[in-house]
Amino acid sequence: MKALVLTAPGQLEVKEVPVPSLSAGKALVKIKAVALNRRDDWIREGKYPNIKTGMTMGSDGAGVVEEVFNEEHKDWIGKEVVINPNIDWGLNPEVQSLRYTILGMPVDGTFAEYIAVPIDRLHHKPFHLDLLQAASLPLCGLTAFRALFNKGELRAGQNVLISGFGGGVAQFAFLFAKAAGASVYVTSGSDEKLEKAIKMGAKGGYNYKKQAIYDQLWKTKGGFDLVIDSAGGDQINSFIKILRPSGKIVFYGATNGKPTSLDFYRMFWNQLSLVGTTMGNDQEFEEMLKFIGKHQIRPIVDSIRPFSKLAESFGDIAKPNKVGKIVFQV
Numbered sequence: 001m002k003a004l005v006l007t008a009p010g011q012l013e014v015k016e017v018p019v020p021s022l023s024a025g026k027a028l029v030k031i032k033a034v035a036l037n038r039r040d041d042w043i044r045e046g047k048y049p050n051i052k053t054g055m056t057m058g059s060d061g062a063g064v065v066e067e068v069f070n071e072e073h074k075d076w077i078g079k080e081v082v083i084n085p086n087i088d089w090g091l092n093p094e095v096q097s098l099r100y101t102i103l104g105m106p107v108d109g110t111f112a113e114y115i116a117v118p119i120d121r122l123h124h125k126p127f128h129l130d131l132l133q134a135a136s137l138p139l140c141g142l143t144a145f146r147a148l149f150n151k152g153e154l155r156a157g158q159n160v161l162i163s164g165f166g167g168g169v170a171q172f173a174f175l176f177a178k179a180a181g182a183s184v185y186v187t188s189g190s191d192e193k194l195e196k197a198i199k200m201g202a203k204g205g206y207n208y209k210k211q212a213i214y215d216q217l218w219k220t221k222g223g224f225d226l227v228i229d230s231a232g233g234d235q236i237n238s239f240i241k242i243l244r245p246s247g248k249i250v251f252y253g254a255t256n257g258k259p260t261s262l263d264f265y266r267m268f269w270n271q272l273s274l275v276g277t278t279m280g281n282d283q284e285f286e287e288m289l290k291f292i293g294k295h296q297i298r299p300i301v302d303s304i305r306p307f308s309k310l311a312e313s314f315g316d317i318a319k320p321n322k323v324g325k326i327v328f329q330v
Contacts, residue, residue: 001016001017001018001019001112001113001114002014002015002016002017002112002113002307003015003016003017003056003108003111003112003113004056004057004058004111004112004310004311005017005054005055005056005057006043006044006051006052006053006054006055006057006105007053007054008053009046009051009053010044010045010046012044012057012311012314013311014307014308014310014311017056017112019113019114020108020114020115020116021116022067022068022069022116023069023116024069024070025069025070025073025118025119025120026068026069026116026117026118026119027065027067027068027069027073027076027116027117027118027119027122028065028066028067028068028114028115028116029061029063029064029065029066029081029083029114029115029116029117029122030063030064030065030066030113030114031061031062031063031110031112031113031114031115031330032062032063032064032131032132032135032329032330033061033062033063033131033132033134033135033327033328033329033330034058034060034061034062034110034111034135034307034310034327034328034330035060035061035135035136035325035326035327035328036060036310036313036314036316036317036325036326036328037059037060037139037140037168037317038167038168038317038318039059039102039104039139040057040058040059040104040314040317041314041315041317041318043057043104043105044057044314048105050101050105050106051105051106052105052106055104055105055106055107055108055109056104056108056109056110056111056112056115057104057105057109057111058103058104058109058110058111058112059085059102059103059104059109059110059138059139060085060110060135060136060137060138060139060140060325061082061083061109061110061111061115061135061138062080062081062082062083062125062131062132062134062135062137063080063081063083063115063131063330064078064079064080064081065077065078065079065081065122066114068119070119073119076119076122079122079124080124080125080131080134081122081123081124081125082122082123082124082125082126082134082135082137082138082289083103083110083115083117083121083122083123083138084120084121084122084123084138084282084285085102085103085104085109085110085121085138085139086100086102086103086121086142086279086280086281086282086285087100087101087102087103087107088100088101089281089282093281093283093284096278096279096281102139102279103117103121111310113330120282123285123286123289124289126289126292126293127293128293128296128298129292129298129299132301132304132327132329133298133299133301133327135327135328136168136299136301136324136325136327137288137289137292137299138285139168139279140168140169140171140172140325141172141288141292141299142279142280142284142285142288143169143172143252143277143278143279143280144169144170144172144173144176144228145172145176145280145284145287145288145291146277146279146280146281146284147169147173147228147250147252147277148160148173148176148177148180148226148228148250149176149180149284149287150277150280150284151248151250151275151277152226152228152248152250152275153248154177154180154182154226155180155182155225156180156181156182157181157182157183158182158183158225158226159182159183159185159220159222159223159224159225159226159244160177160182160183160184160185160224160225160226160227160228161185161186161187161217161224161226161227161228161239161242162174162177162184162185162186162187162228163186163187163208163227163228163229163230163231163235163239164187164188164229164230164231165186165187165188165193165194165197165202165205165323166188166190166193166322166323166324167230168324168325169230169252169253170186170228170230171299171300171323171324171325172299173228174186174197174200174202175297175299175300176291176297177228178200178201178202179291179295179297182226183203184201184202184203185202185203185204185205185206185217185220185224186202186204186205186206187205187206187207187208187213188205188206188207188208189207189208189209189320190207190320190321191207192321193205193323194206194207196323204220208235214238214241214242217238217242218241218242220242222244223242223243223244223247224242224243224244224247225243225244225247225248226247226248226249226250227239227242227243227247227248227249227250228250228251228252229249229250229251229252229253230251230252230253230254230255231251231253231254231255231256232251232253232254232255232256232257232258232259233254233255233256233257233258233259234256234259234260234261235256236249236251236259236262236274237259237261237262237263240262240263240266240267240272240274241263241266243270243272244270245270245271245272246270246271246272246273247270247272247273248272248273248274248275249272249273249274249275250275250276250277251274251275251276251277252276252277252278262274299324299325300323300324300325301324301325301327302322302323302324302325302326303326303327304327304328304329305326305327305328305329306328306329307328307329307330309328310328313326313328
């Protein structure tokens, strides 16, 4: 079978590799669609822990179960599934275990024609989505779901700000918060992306490349109850200024690095919380899929490409004009 393999640091190659063999408790899934994540690009660039060469890349995938090892699992054969990429989250739902890792490194991932996974990693595809749409869900959808509902404790009617609209997690956070009945606002460095968000139901959009942005945000109906952020850096202090009392900033990344200072005075006086999060537990993955089904949420797909274009598309993940997920038909 064909698989996209990390052959050396910074080098990807579509190679012929053996179809994985099954062992007890596992299923063989014919992959039909996969999606790119920033994690994949960080692995390619050597910016991720426990990188091993010779491994099949990829964490997001959807397909059809072709074979199972155990007879009691035969009802899965022929089913369209989404794969939960969590490995060994552990017993504590609040934090991952020391053994935790994610499909696609350091174990073989979804960027292949077949993958063997434990039965408990399989979930039925939401019926209103096709496999291409479903393949975009796992990593970004799960991260956004936990950030909003577990860490952010989002409630209907709250004012929510999603920074960096257009990125994978940000677009799911936007869709989920809107479906939950929040008033959702977004930031982006692109006026075109902001216009798209407003057409999709955002209450407002703010270009962070313009100096007046935080003055505008402060005037937004008395501030925000929740900010979802991936960048960190000094903009954290600007977010602190626009939070309502007892508000929260939930962040799932730090692409802008550490802030040079932190406004502790405003934080303690206004009872504010700065909360870190990453991915989500297995129960949250199941709850996310149910939420998507209940609200008939359709992910934003930037483009659909053939599997043969996968390796050359890594450079497109962070392009400023991209909105949503890049998905590949296998």
